[in-house]
């Protein structure tokens with residue numbers, strides 16, 4: 502592999518284009534991974550439209566799964582100590598924290614690192630190593646990257662199905678909100694973060710998981726794969742007061758939920774969500790990843806209900822590892838592959854549009870299929886060339 506294709510964002514709001522770049526040799530501690538599947542996330546839609554300050558041009562893609570193609574000197578194990586060899590199936594965390602700042606060293610909260618690097622978000626295409634996004638044939642994994650070998654029996658599809666929502670939910674739902682056995686849980690939102698959070702609530706032993714989301718197709722899919730015990734469609738019930746009544750009806754003694762997980766990403770969801778929590782309950786703001794402005798809130802609710810209000814931002818390496826280790830249990834309990842819709846690399850614009858419109862749950866760029874196709878195209882061209890030269894020889 503000497504050259505790789507990558508999907509490049511050159512101008513906000515304009516179509517992304519497939520370009521090529523040479524694949525560099527990995528330096529000490531680095532690795533080259535051949536990408537098989539790359540996830541398209543709601544964040545990519547925001548990046549595409551310039552809602553976040555990022556450098557351009559940029560190969561998009563902070564979610565990827567593939568195989569180790571080359572290992573740099575000294576890199577012999579994955580991030581949790583398993584031996585790492587060329588050909589191993591791996592995933593990698595999108596974050597590379599600096600490891601030196603106050604947040605990384607003193608606070609031990611690497612998710613709060615102010616200068617963390619993120620694949621597919623702030624690693625420009627026109628600077629070495631160029632291939633720093635997942636929407637490409639290959640990615641250069643810089644020294645210090647959290648690379649994890651996939652557990653036995655876990656396919657690339659399993660690993661990409663939840664994308665960054667998987668480790669995000671591991672952090673927020675398990676680590677921060679701390680759901681315990683028997684809890685009644687409300688999940689606001691039925692996109693990938695909502696679905697992943699509901700799955701983790703089930704795994705943590707919640708007695709009842711109530712999903713408040715939409716559109717109907719997403720709720721149907723959740724229901725079909727056993728995610729959520731009750732589903733409330735916000736389009737069928739557009740009045741928040743009505744939704745609150747339905748949620749309370751579904752909780753023991755109409756007391757409200759022990760834990761409310763906001764995974765909607767809409768500012769107004771916060772005021773609605775904490776009304777759904779019981780007295781002394783917990784409210785987690787997990788979905789407000791993009792700054793979408795302010796919203797009216799009544800702080801009296803916090804005091805009156807003695808609410809515990811927490812936030813959670815992305816994930817650190819331990820959450821990524823926790824998610825990788827939970828994948829066998831997730832894959833056993835839920836048909837993760839049902840979440841995916843595949844697109845060839847060349848159709849990244851369609852994948853972005855479908856994600857933006859909520860037409861699919863999880864668009865995934867099938868990078869290796871493109872490689873196979875281009876390989877077979879190459880073979881075809883080569884055989885045509887051979888045929889021609891044969892004819893030329895005959896002539």
Ligand SMILES: [Zn+2]
Pocket residue numbers: 542543544545563564664665666
């Ligand atoms: Zn993402």
Ligand SMILES: [Zn+2]
Pocket residue numbers: 598599600601602603604605606614615616617
């Ligand atoms: Zn740092």
